[in-house]
Amino acid sequence: MKKVLITGSLGQIGSELTERLRKDLGVKNVISTDIRTIEGSPVVENGQFEELDVTNYDQFLDIAKRYEVDTVIHLAALLSATAEKRPAFAWNLNMTGLMNALEVAREIGPETKFFAPSSIAAYGPDAEPDNTPQDTVMHPTTMYGVTKVSGELLENYYHTKYGVDTRSVRFPGLISYKVEPGGGTTDYAVDIYYEALKNKSYTSFIEKGTYMDMMYMDDAIEGIVKLMNADASRLEHRNSFNITAMSFEPEQIAASIRRRIPDFKLSYDVDPARQGIANSWPNSIDDSDARKEWDFSPSFDLDKMTDEMLERLSAKFKAEGIETKVSFGKVNS
CATH class of the missing domain: 3.40.50.720 (NAD(P)-binding Rossmann-like Domain)
Structure with a gap:
């Protein structure tokens, strides 16, 4: 190129x-x-x-x-x-x-x-x-x-x-703090971080136990x-x-957030349309060919991604004058 x-x-x-x-x-x-x-x-x-x-x-x-x-x-x-x-x-x-x-x-x-x-x-x-x-x-x-x-x-x-x-x-689903999601089924995994910082709670439109591949x-x-x-x-x-980096369901991403925001609450209001789409997709995919043919190797797992998302979004909100309900302290392991 x-x-x-x-x-x-x-x-x-x-x-x-x-x-x-x-x-x-x-x-x-x-x-x-x-x-x-x-x-x-x-x-x-x-x-x-x-x-x-x-x-x-x-x-x-x-x-x-x-x-x-x-x-x-x-x-x-x-x-x-x-x-x-x-x-x-x-x-x-x-x-x-x-x-x-x-x-x-x-x-x-x-x-x-x-x-x-x-x-x-x-x-x-x-x-x-x-x-x-x-x-x-x-x-x-x-x-x-x-x-x-x-x-x-x-x-x-x-x-x-x-x-x-x-x-x-x-x-797979892509997660970023820089640009807000734009109509994807996996967008709950971006929205959840925004709401965790703003309200310490999130209502998922994807059902508990629904696994999908994700990547930072x-x-x-x-x-x-x-x-x-x-x-x-x-x-x-x-x-x-x-290619993929991780596969998780809503309860697992909530648990990862609670390492930084212990009183974070997750509830559900499942959207049948988006849930139907999610149900038609794999729970996890094999990316061994990408690793073999061009050395693909992701750097972020769920907890590392969570820490990065919360810290980056918190700084972004502060710069934009948006109040959040979270003060970061030591990570709860």
């Missing part, structure tokens, strides 16, 4: 990946795009930024050619719970946007590097629920999952047919960078690699 175009750069992944790649490659070598502009956003203010509707192929190609990029990182997509509410819109955005991104990559050069994430949503209820293997049946029952399986196949096609250097991972955003960003810099000759799977 020398000059990178990122779509969806104001989203949860895009905002942090933009920051990382600007440090690695230089500000002028990262062109961040999104369908909207947010005034004051570091993504917009601190480097190259263009407004882009990824369903507009001509606009997409013009930006890629104008900046002479050699890598396309396509993150613009509608997430799981939101996609279920607007399935036709989700298909158009997720698939037309991806097709345009791949066509742009093919047009700007035969060996262009390309990344678009998949998700654990690509699996369905008939996949093995525990330690789900890299290669198995994939029959998703959500529109988001359908677009992710279709995307994996489409990326493989562009690699074998046109030589585009496509690479991808199946992300720092590990997700490092995973993207590491995969994109990996030796292509080692990659057997490409689209897409399972």
Whole structure:
């Protein structure tokens, strides 16, 4: 990667990946795009930024050619719970946007590097629920999952047919303090930290005992960078690699929070729609191929992530003048 175009750069992944790649490659070598502009956003203010509707192929190609990029990182997509509410819109955005991104990559050069994430949503209820293997049946029952399986196949096609250097991972739920969640089923695992600091309580829309894979955003960003810099000759799977860092259910994340906030309370008001989505996903996935083929290795477990989230969010709230009900003391072990 020398000059990178990122779509969806104001989203949860895009905002942090933009920051990382600007440090690695230089500000002028990262062109961040999104369908909207947010005034004051570091993504917009601190480097190259263009407004882009990824369903507009001509606009997409013009930006890629104008900046002479050699890598396309396509993150613009509608997430799981939101996609279920607007399935036709989700298909158009997720698939037309991806097709345009791949066509742009093919047009700007035969060996262009390309990344678009998949998700654990690509699996369905008939996949093995525990330690789900890299290669198995994939029959998703959500529109988001359908677009992710279709995307994996489409990326493989562009690699074998046109030589585009496509690479991808199946992300689990991603947890970050920098950007608030945007419509995913795993978002409870982000919301819970916000509410723990503000109210010392949280009402989960996911049922007790529901396990899902999760990952701290720092590990997700490092995973993207590491995969994109990996030796292509080692990659057997490409689209897409399972990656994960931990699998937990709501009671376990609550217990981790109580190490720092002993009187934190967890209750439940289950959302049937999002619970149904969660039930169709694996409890845990096997990421041994990513570890073998490009040395994937996460750094954060649940307790380390909890400490980081609470401390970072507390500092963020203080800087924004938001009052919290928590004073941090010694960790309760």
